[in-house]
Amino acid sequence: MSEPTRLRDEGPDPLRALLRNAPRTRSMSVDEHARTRARVGRFAASLAVGAGSLAWFQGAAIGAGLGLLAVGAAEELPALLSPPSSIAPAAIRSSPGGLGSKSPLSARPAPAVSPPPPPAEPPSSPASSAAIEPPSPRSVRPAAEPVPKAAEPLSETDSLAQEAALLERARAALGPTPAAALELTEVHASRFPRGKLGMERELVALEALRRLGRAEEARTRGEALLARAKGGLYEARIRQLVSGAP
Amino acid sequence: MTSDPAANALPAARAPLREGGARPLSVLAVHEAHADFVWCSLQRLGVRRSDLDDLFQEVFIVVHKRLHTFDGSSLVTTWLFGICLRVAAAHRRRAWFRRETPTADLPDLDGTPPSDRPDELYAVRQARATLERVLDTMDLEKRAVFVMFEIDELSSEAIAAILGVPVGTVWSRLSGARKQFQAKLSRLQRAEEKGVVS
Numbered sequence: 001m002s003e004p005t006r007l008r009d010e011g012p013d014p015l016r017a018l019l020r021n022a023p024r025t026r027s028m029s030v031d032e033h034a035r036t037r038a039r040v041g042r043f044a045a046s047l048a049v050g051a052g053s054l055a056w057f058q059g060a061a062i063g064a065g066l067g068l069l070a071v072g073a074a075e076e077l078p079a080l081l082s083p084p085s086s087i088a089p090a091a092i093r094s095s096p097g098g099l100g101s102k103s104p105l106s107a108r109p110a111p112a113v114s115p116p117p118p119p120a121e122p123p124s125s126p127a128s129s130a131a132i133e134p135p136s137p138r139s140v141r142p143a144a145e146p147v148p149k150a151a152e153p154l155s156e157t158d159s160l161a162q163e164a165a166l167l168e169r170a171r172a173a174l175g176p177t178p179a180a181a182l183e184l185t186e187v188h189a190s191r192f193p194r195g196k197l198g199m200e201r202e203l204v205a206l207e208a209l210r211r212l213g214r215a216e217e218a219r220t221r222g223e224a225l226l227a228r229a230k231g232g233l234y235e236a237r238i239r240q241l242v243s244g245a246p
Numbered sequence: 247m248t249s250d251p252a253a254n255a256l257p258a259a260r261a262p263l264r265e266g267g268a269r270p271l272s273v274l275a276v277h278e279a280h281a282d283f284v285w286c287s288l289q290r291l292g293v294r295r296s297d298l299d300d301l302f303q304e305v306f307i308v309v310h311k312r313l314h315t316f317d318g319s320s321l322v323t324t325w326l327f328g329i330c331l332r333v334a335a336a337h338r339r340r341a342w343f344r345r346e347t348p349t350a351d352l353p354d355l356d357g358t359p360p361s362d363r364p365d366e367l368y369a370v371r372q373a374r375a376t377l378e379r380v381l382d383t384m385d386l387e388k389r390a391v392f393v394m395f396e397i398d399e400l401s402s403e404a405i406a407a408i409l410g411v412p413v414g415t416v417w418s419r420l421s422g423a424r425k426q427f428q429a430k431l432s433r434l435q436r437a438e439e440k441g442v443v444s
Contacts, residue, residue: 003402007396015431019396021369024397025286028286032285036299037281039303043306044273165274
């Protein structure tokens with residue numbers, strides 16, 4: 001059997017004219033890739049701190065008209081994130097999506113590769129599932145492990161992805177080693193003093209303090225945070241943590 | 247020619263999502279490797295430019311939710327295409343999709359050689375409008391096969407790899423898609439002659 005001929009080449013005249021004027025599917029631009037990656041990173045990060053639906057609303061506000069997605073995100077809680085420095089193994093660098101069209105992404109350099117952590121285990125209880133998913137102990141890196149500093153300034157997208165990854169590690173540590181989680185939030189604070197996920201970091205820190213039994217500290221820190229979060233998307237969750245509710 | 251779809255896929259698409267069976271990749275890794283594939287697939291399934299960002303994000307929410315269920319028994323791209331198909335189908339079902347045709351979505355002239363003849367440009371625009379109308383009435387799967395083969399000029403093998411079916415199945419689906427396209431086109435042209443469609 002041989003490949004069928006295309007209508008645009010050998011079809012009836014009206015069809016040939018119609019199909020020859022058809023625009024081909026357009027590949028992603030580099031900007032679109034960066035923008036969508038940032039959005040995926042943002043919602044993944046928000047899920048990492050157990051406030052997926054809330055933070056996703058932020059993304060929706062930016063993207064406009066994403067209310068439907070927020071509904072979907074509210075059901076999202078599997079912990080499958082890994083540090084962005086671990087993404088894009090060479091084996092999955094490309095896809096056949098751009099076949100038939102040249103993608104401007106093809107020349108993009110691959111990010112550095114490092115092993116991603118294993119997945120987190122299911123939530124221990126429905127009540128806490130929205131905030132915490134106790135991970136496998138294997139997914140937790142030692143808190144003392146130094147976080148390598150970037151040799152060069154990161155782009156905004158890369159920086160956000162790294163923030164998200166670091167917070168995911170912190171979140172993953174909440175279940176087995178909340179002290180490690182707390183330390184990772186401190187690493188985040190020192191590494192990304194002006195990061196975009198500061199509020200998410202504080203939520204993880206509050207949860208870690210609560211799990212460590214440092215309720216008073218959590219309350220003090222949470223109340224200070226409330227001043228910044230008032231009227232915001234995280235206010236309810238912070239109040240919940242401050243009150244000690246699961 | 248081979249009938250094995252996987253033989254025509256790029257290594258990336260064949261790679262299991264669990265390296266060594268132990269380390270699941272993240273949604274960000276899937277995005278890094280396959281964002282363009284999802285982007286193109288949604289367009290092939292009829293998602294307009296103005297909706298592309300939102301639907302793209304919707305796909306990745308599903309990916310994030312379902313990633314742990316992917317066992318590598320099919321190509322990643324086949325799995326992703328299935329998600330794109332369901333997301334696009336849900337999008338199409340929404341009433342506003344059928345009612346609204348934003349001005350920004352009127353066919354543009356991307357990829358058209360520059361011309362100083364307005365009549366030529368008008369003809370191109372009209373042809374694209376007709377094409378979009380017809381494609382929008384086709385079954386999504388048929389539409390996708392039709393667009394991949396007839397417009398994007400992908401090979402049957404490449405389409406088979408994306409869909410996770412044998413090449414013979416692609417040809418069969420292409421035949422059905424062509425019949426549907428021509429039937430819908432004839433119906434549209436008859437309606438236009440009667441003045442039913444503006």
